[in-house]
Structures are given as structure tokens and as C-alpha cells.
Amino acid sequence: MHSLDHLVTLFFWLAVAALAFGTMRRARLWRAGAAAPFNWAQLLTVPRRYLVDVHHVVARDPYIARTHMLVAGGAVAAMALVALNYGLMLYRPLLNGALVLAAAVMLGGSYLVWQRRRAPLPRLSAGPWNRLPYTLAAFAFGLLALALLPSALLSGFFAALIMLALLAGTAELVLGIGTGGPMKHAVAGVLHLAFHPRAERFAPRAERFAMRSTALRPLDLAAPVLGVEKPTDFRWNQLLGFDACVQCGKCEAACPAFAAGQPLNPKKFIQDMVLGLSGGSDAAFAGSPYPGITLGGHSGGPEEPILPALLAPETLWSCTTCRACVEECPMQIEHVDAIIDLRRFQTLARGALPGKGPEMLGNLRETATQGGYDNAARYHWAVDLNVRQIRPGESVDVLLVAGEGAFDMRYQRSLRALVKLLQAASVDFAILGALEVDTGDTARRLGDEATFQAQAVRLIATLSTLTFGRILTADPHVFHSLKNEYPALGGHFTVLHHTVFLAGLASSGQLKLGATSETRTITYHDPCYLGRYNGETEAPRALLRQIGVRLTEMERSGLRGRCCGGGGGAPLTDIPGTQRIPDIRIADARATGAGLVAVACPGCTAMLEGVVGPRPEVIDVAELLAAALEGQA
Structure with missing residues (x-):
């Protein structure tokens, strides 16, 4: 010594x-x-x-x-x-x-x-x-x-x-x-x-993948502050989570908005929330700034409004809510929850929703559809398919919920293919018809919790009057809302995505599929709300293998797949960047040499088909299966 x-x-x-x-x-x-x-x-x-x-x-x-x-x-x-x-x-x-x-x-x-x-x-x-x-x-x-x-x-x-x-x-x-x-x-x-805000994220792996913790928590609409206006409006364990950031930038590298040159960088967003907690200017930030926004122009404090002094509104509305940032974060920080909390205040308290968002919300409140359509027209695509519409007092095994995309002619092709597959497998199913209303998913992502809850309560009330075993949908956003977010409001249903349901039918032999005659190289695009939000990446691939497809995977696939740019109401807020997110995703597909991109979401279909210039064809998995069922490409 x-x-x-x-x-x-x-x-x-x-x-x-x-x-x-x-x-x-x-x-x-x-x-x-x-x-x-x-x-x-x-x-x-x-x-x-x-x-x-x-x-x-x-x-x-x-x-x-x-x-x-x-x-x-x-x-x-x-x-x-x-x-x-x-x-x-x-x-x-x-x-x-x-x-x-x-x-x-x-x-x-x-x-x-x-x-x-x-x-x-x-x-x-x-x-x-x-x-x-x-x-x-x-x-x-x-x-x-x-x-x-x-x-x-x-x-x-x-x-x-x-x-x-x-x-x-x-x-x-x-x-x-x-x-x-x-x-x-x-x-x-x-x-x-x-003290993580989502303790259920740390459940045993089998439970965690059975139900990933991705649902937004309901907002108390009677609360004195609706959402988050200033840093101290966040829950204390959210503030703690911001401080856990190691600035590794994995979220930055994964963010589709940042890659597209939109004014969002999830790493800087978290550091801005840290800055707001302690007070000061962002001039000393030593990482990548928000694209198009120079450092040193924003500052804040614990009791000061976050927007626009600390955060530019364009940054808040660039997010597609794809959760790529959350998936990549080693410290398990919940970026998307924080963004939605901020959006809730901007939408509910200030009415500061940009782009076509206010028009869409107005349509929802008046017609229960995003486009202001007549609900009776939602299933016009099925008039010649002899599809049964469910009625109170009648019983059915599978209830098909189409979603908002059913008004779109392109998605109707996918729905028609799905119906043909269900009929070929002799599934006892029916549609909601004019009883169906929008689930409110997009309204919720844009911060309008009041409209979401109104839509959810209305649809839950309708579904509660009907007798069915399971709900089936081809829209991952509808799937996620009904399966994961409606239970908090009293809606407890068994909900299946169409790829999962069809994979079960095919594996049991109830759905008999032939081999596809498709000769082009095929890649599969994972929808964020099916993959990252719900952990389902295998069922669509299993179906494609069932008809003889040998997939060529994109570099970013599965739980780490790149967003198409269509989530979170991003097409409505339409924040400009240096390029479009779907263009980047199609470039990923081109890099595989694929001539065809298989999809499992109407939103992804619309975004990827909107890419201008030569590109692979975009086809829903159900359409490929229906073609194999018929024995033709």
C-alpha cells in the first residue's frame, strides 16, 4: 500500500x-x-x-x-x-x-x-x-x-x-x-x-413480435393542454429518453425524409428537444443540420413554445411516421411519439395543419371519408362479383374491411383479386358496404385525435352490432388501427392482413395456387405499417414462394425496409425536398434489376406507381396470386 x-x-x-x-x-x-x-x-x-x-x-x-x-x-x-x-x-x-x-x-x-x-x-x-x-x-x-x-x-x-x-x-x-x-x-x-415510456417493448421476444408496441396512446381530450406545446409538456420519462441519445445518427441514416432532402433529421430533432429542456441555441450542434435549414437560427427553453422558435413547422410535418428511426435506435428512443405529441397541439390547439390536411379532416367530419365521397360508393367495384354485404342479425366468418383506398380505381384491382381468391378458397366472407367509414388513421397521424376518436367510436359501434369471427383487410393502416389502436377505445377484434390470411389458406391447401408464369425479376417492398409496425415480413414472401417466385431482395427490406413516403399524412402536408421518397424507393428496386415490385399496401402502390419515368411494374401480392390461380400471368 x-x-x-x-x-x-x-x-x-x-x-x-x-x-x-x-x-x-x-x-x-x-x-x-x-x-x-x-x-x-x-x-x-x-x-x-x-x-x-x-x-x-x-x-x-x-x-x-x-x-x-x-x-x-x-x-x-x-x-x-x-x-x-x-x-x-x-x-x-x-x-x-x-x-x-x-x-x-x-x-x-x-x-x-x-x-x-x-x-x-x-x-x-x-x-x-x-x-x-x-x-x-x-x-x-x-x-x-x-x-x-x-x-x-x-x-x-x-x-x-x-x-x-x-x-x-x-x-x-x-x-x-x-x-x-x-x-x-x-x-x-x-x-x-x-423507466421507458413503452415498457412493453421489452417483453420476451415471442410476445414482443406477437404484438409490437407501436400503437399511439389515446389523448385525453379534456386535458388542459392537447398535445405538447413546450418541452415541459412532454412526460418526464420522454424527456429522460431524449437525454439518452448517443448521437450515433443511425436514425438519420434510416430516415426517408432526410434522404429526400426534406427539412427533417431525427437525430437533430431529438437534440432540439434536449436543447429545449436545458435552454439555448442550436448553433453548437455538431451533426448534420436539417436539410435546407442552417444552424444557429433556432433556440428555446423549458417553458417556451417549441414551434416555431426551436423547431420549424416544416420539420414537424416532414415525418412519414414510418418508425425507421425507432427501429434503428440502439437507445430505444421513441421519436415518432414525440412528433405526434407536437402535431396534436399544432392541429387541435392552433389549427396549424399545412397543405391539404385541413380539407381532408373537413371531409372526414362531414362524410366519414377522406375524399368527401358517398359511403355507398365504397364497394361499387364489387357489384359484379356477387359479394355478400353483412347485415345485423346475420353471421359470417370473415368480414372484409376495404379502407379508404376502395374509392381508388387502382386499389380496386387489388381488392377484386382478393375477392376472387376468397371465393376460390370457399371462404365465408362478407363486406361492410355502406356501413364502413374511415378508421381515422390519417387524422390521428396528423395530430387530430378528436376526429380519430370520433371515427373510431363510430366504427366500433357499427362493428359491435354485427356477428363475425375475424376482420380481414388489405390495407396495413386499417389493419394497424383496428388491431392495435382500437382496443384502447373499447374495440377488441381479431384482425388479419390479407397476406397473412391468404398464406394460411395456401399452407392448409384450402387455396390451391398454380405456378406463376411471370418471368421478370421480382422484388418485394415491405409496407412500414405491416413490417415495422406489426412485425409481419414473412407471410407475403411465403405466398410469393408458393407460386414459384424467387425474390431478389432490396438492400433495405424486412423490418429495415425503406418507406414509400405515403404514411403519416405526408402526401397531404407535402413538404418539398430535393427529391421524392418514392423515387428513392424505386431506385432501390431498380438496383436489384427487378422488373416487378410486389406490394401489400394500397398506399405503397399509389406512391410507387406515381414515380415518373421508366420503372418496374407495381403489383399487389393478391393480384399475382389471382393470376397464378387462373393459370395466366
Whole structure:
């Protein structure tokens, strides 16, 4: 034992005190938010959520996975050993030996961080983040020297160097949380995992994929503030979640609006919410700005309105609600929930909805259709197909709900193909006919919770008077609303997407399909509201394999597929960019050499078919199956 041991002990407890003070200081900002459930016992969930859920996302990039395991694993082990050996004044050589191993692991991770920062990806933030390799390495070097050097050298000049190295590394962590530095995520991230606004995201994997946590929560329309106007209107655990951001930019790289040059970057959006929490200007942001909006022109504070001072309205309305940002976020931050909360205030309290949104909402309120149509015309496409319309008192196994797209002639081709398949499989089904109204999905995504709830209550009341076993729809947005969002308002139904239902019929032999005569290369586009929102990526592919299709997958597919640009009411708000999102998606399809893009959503069909110039043909999976059923391409 030598004098430096006692100095390290003193230094350790000072660092603990500084960390506690900084955490309490930051917690005061979080606590300024609105109420949310709280239970200290939730801290016990952190190890599993960190080791399973966080690393499930991190592992998609093997380099970063290795880096994170070395840095974080080494650092946590090292700090635990310092606490044990020096904090408790044991000063055991054996524990120092373990400390050497932990510090060496951390040093190896620091080297990998340095390598990544030498030629950083565009999505990575610079500024304070660029010092991390050096402060992390300084901490690891200090620990190695403390544990390895003989006692004779642990004094004077060498002792001062060791303490300076430990000070540099320790300050990064213990001061980071209080000052808002990069390492604040180490504390905020742990607490965020414990008190996450969507705790159901961390259910066992089988349950999580059976029902992904993607439904919006109902807004109390009697609340004094409808939605979020200022940072403190967010729930406190949402504010905590914003602080957990590591500015890795994976959300930025995944965002279709950012790729299209629209004024949205989900990473900067989260950092703007952090800025609003603590107050200040965005001039110091060290990442990619919103396309077309220069840094330094926006500022805010905890009690100041977020729009337009901190956030430009165009940024808010660029989002397609595709959840690509959420899917890619290693810290499990809920970007889309925050955007919808802000939209709710703008729409309900200010009436500040841009583009054709107000016209659509007016149509919904007057006619229960987005286009102002006569509901009786919703099923005109089926008049020659001998389709039964359900009546009160009658019983049917499958109730077909077409959705708003049924007024569109292109989608009607898909619906007709679906009906032919159901008839060929002798399914006992009926349609809603004039009883069907819009589900309110688009209104909700645009922030008009009042219209959504009115539509939902009306449709739930109608469905409750009817006798049926299951609801079937070919529209993923209708599917998501009925399956995941209506239960909160009392609508509990068994809902199936048409690809899932048809896949079941085909696998059981009830639907007999031949081989397709299609010779073109085929790729499949995953709808966001079927894939990311509901975890269904296999059923459409299984159906295509059933008719002999060998898919050529796009680079971004499955749960990581690129949005078509049609969600969240984006076609109505119509925020301009440097290119259109569907053009980017069609470019993805062209890169595969495909001559045909199979789809499973009327919105995706409309967006992709709207691309000007040479492009692959866009066909719903049901249309391909119907052609195989008939034995012709």
C-alpha cells in the first residue's frame, strides 16, 4: 500500500459525489415534465434490457458491437473494481490484477473508437464526441499504470500523471451528466431503459413480435393542454429518453425524409428537444443540420413554445411516421411519439395543419371519408362479383374491411383479386358496404385525435352490432388501427392482413395456387405499417414462394425496409425536398434489376406507381396470386 492508494480512494468518493450531484441536477430538468408512472423496482430490468434489447440493435453493426462490448464492458468492470478495491480501501493485489485486465479491454475498445473517428461516417456527430477516444484511453492508461507500476514509481511526477489521466477520464463521465456532455447517455441511458415510456417493448421476444408496441396512446381530450406545446409538456420519462441519445445518427441514416432532402433529421430533432429542456441555441450542434435549414437560427427553453422558435413547422410535418428511426435506435428512443405529441397541439390547439390536411379532416367530419365521397360508393367495384354485404342479425366468418383506398380505381384491382381468391378458397366472407367509414388513421397521424376518436367510436359501434369471427383487410393502416389502436377505445377484434390470411389458406391447401408464369425479376417492398409496425415480413414472401417466385431482395427490406413516403399524412402536408421518397424507393428496386415490385399496401402502390419515368411494374401480392390461380400471368 502507498500514499497514491489513499489519494485514489479520496478521488473515487469525490467522483461519486460529483456524479450524484450532476444526476440530481439533470433529474430536476426531467422532473419538470408531465407525470408518468414510476417505480424504483424497474431498475432491476436494466441488465436484461441492456444486454438483450440494446445489443440486439447494436449487433447489426459488428464493428460497433465489438467496440461497445470492449469499451462499456471494460469500463463497467474497471469502475466496479475501483469501487471495491479503492472505494472500500481493500487495496488487494489480486483485485489490481483483475483491474489490469478490465482496463486493457477498455483500452482496446478506445482504440476502436479512435479508428472509427479517424474517418467518421457523415451521420456521426463531431465536436465533444471527437474527444471520447482520448478521454476513454486516458482513463484506461491511468488504471493500468496504477495497477501495474511498482510502488517506487507511484509518487511524484508519475503519480501526478496517473491522477491527471484518471481525472480526464473520470470527468468525462461524472461531469457529463451534469453539464450535458457526451457521456451523459451512460446515466440517462440506464435510467431510460428502466423507466421507458413503452415498457412493453421489452417483453420476451415471442410476445414482443406477437404484438409490437407501436400503437399511439389515446389523448385525453379534456386535458388542459392537447398535445405538447413546450418541452415541459412532454412526460418526464420522454424527456429522460431524449437525454439518452448517443448521437450515433443511425436514425438519420434510416430516415426517408432526410434522404429526400426534406427539412427533417431525427437525430437533430431529438437534440432540439434536449436543447429545449436545458435552454439555448442550436448553433453548437455538431451533426448534420436539417436539410435546407442552417444552424444557429433556432433556440428555446423549458417553458417556451417549441414551434416555431426551436423547431420549424416544416420539420414537424416532414415525418412519414414510418418508425425507421425507432427501429434503428440502439437507445430505444421513441421519436415518432414525440412528433405526434407536437402535431396534436399544432392541429387541435392552433389549427396549424399545412397543405391539404385541413380539407381532408373537413371531409372526414362531414362524410366519414377522406375524399368527401358517398359511403355507398365504397364497394361499387364489387357489384359484379356477387359479394355478400353483412347485415345485423346475420353471421359470417370473415368480414372484409376495404379502407379508404376502395374509392381508388387502382386499389380496386387489388381488392377484386382478393375477392376472387376468397371465393376460390370457399371462404365465408362478407363486406361492410355502406356501413364502413374511415378508421381515422390519417387524422390521428396528423395530430387530430378528436376526429380519430370520433371515427373510431363510430366504427366500433357499427362493428359491435354485427356477428363475425375475424376482420380481414388489405390495407396495413386499417389493419394497424383496428388491431392495435382500437382496443384502447373499447374495440377488441381479431384482425388479419390479407397476406397473412391468404398464406394460411395456401399452407392448409384450402387455396390451391398454380405456378406463376411471370418471368421478370421480382422484388418485394415491405409496407412500414405491416413490417415495422406489426412485425409481419414473412407471410407475403411465403405466398410469393408458393407460386414459384424467387425474390431478389432490396438492400433495405424486412423490418429495415425503406418507406414509400405515403404514411403519416405526408402526401397531404407535402413538404418539398430535393427529391421524392418514392423515387428513392424505386431506385432501390431498380438496383436489384427487378422488373416487378410486389406490394401489400394500397398506399405503397399509389406512391410507387406515381414515380415518373421508366420503372418496374407495381403489383399487389393478391393480384399475382389471382393470376397464378387462373393459370395466366
